[in-house]
Amino acid sequence: MDVTLCLTHACNLRCDYCYAGTKSGRRMSWETARSALDFAFARTVEQADLTKRESVCQLGFFGGEPLLEWDLLQRATAHALTECARLGIRLKRTVTTNMILLDEAKADWLRANHFHVGLSLDGTRDMHDRHRRTPTGGPSHDLCAPALRFFRGPAANGEVIVVVDPGTIGLLAGSVAWLIAGDIRRISLNPNFTADWDADALARWEEAYERIGDLYIECFRDDRPVAINIIDGKIRAHLNGGYRPCDRCGFGENEIAVSAAGYFYPCERLVGDDSNEALRIGHVTEGFYPAARHRLLAARGNAMSECASCQVRERCVNWCGCVNYAGTGMINRVPGIVCHHERLSIAAADRVGGILFAANNPAFMRGFYPE
């Protein structure tokens, strides 16, 4: 079972599209962190016994800004490594940060401890500072971007997470180009599905994805391949004949996110400021709430009859409970904007994939059709 710990609900930024809700000083205690880890590891062992598969657990640190709780993050990691060694669990590690507190020593430690680091940065100064502001309303690009230097090149242990918002959609492709020029090779575009996307913004979105596709092709032609989630994910979904079970979220079944106060949620995107009781499925002191969890598990998936006849449904994330919830208030009903985005990214990915495959591009063939 994967576990994400929201170490704190405090943050040193006030990004206006943040889905983590109102910021507060609530922080996770060591006892809560340890209990949550022990709970997740016990479920991991149980699940591996049942499925006769390897024990694997992904431990994520999230917030607020998790680097505000650096000592707790290190202590929890040490405990997780000890316990996983004892229980025979393969432990994967991730942390998502805005990089303000990420200095060389921390970056070295994260690399040495095999962390995959999610770096929240919207690319260029123009784009980033539009939404990502300090608590006093100031710009934050100069505070965040310097730490990018720790994550350059193909072997970097991180990805830059860029929020795609209608207010900055015209700057998106330039931001991706800026990141690529800085040798950032893994980029995740994270659309703000709750924003108001008008016709003009939708048209610019399509243009932006097309230009990002062009950049992607140029990188592969230059034998410096990049990974951009909206392209890679859709190409791989096609290669595998659709999203496979393991590509989908564990969402409360083999994945929990734990708030600072110890409540369990099905996904880190649903923790918010820990005030939505309808989404809680347990607590570190009580374990799962069986009725609440089963209600949620039973409702998972996609209840949209429209999707049953859709020709691209196997390559669509219509099953993503947190994205659905954000747009429709129901975990199994897809918002129209997600439908639009999925078809847009499939078209962008297929154009790129078709061109690179036809050219027998070595980097593409190596990456997607490995020997």
Add this chain to the structure above:
Amino acid sequence: MDVKPADQPAMPAYPERKEFLRQRNLLGASLLGAGMLLGACDQRPVRTGGVPAPAPRPLGSRPMPTAHPSKAQPPGKTPATPKTVDPPNRTMGKIRVEPVPIEPPPRLMGDVMVVPKPDAPVPDPTKQEDPPRVPGEPPPR
């Protein structure tokens, strides 16, 4: 904005792994690595708070040779102001996502419309009829 089912398959111009492997086998290629080619389901998506995507693939390639503002920065110094890169000229053909006509949603099971035959007797809605009996079954209570 509504959910609009695509009424045409995407038809990408690159093959699924299975098809690619089949083609290679026809050409006499070895089956070594078939598990990988078929996309063995052993990696869950990496969770960093973004929209879910399959686990990252390795990127073996050369580093960028050119200087960049984020590279030149020695630790602890104030960063240079990075410039926004001008959008590159488009070189690729444009592919449009055409709006797909909205079709009426497929009828759910149990929502089947029964069209009576013209010569069939019209049933009396006030009369409760016994269901047809299956030979050998006890009569309904």
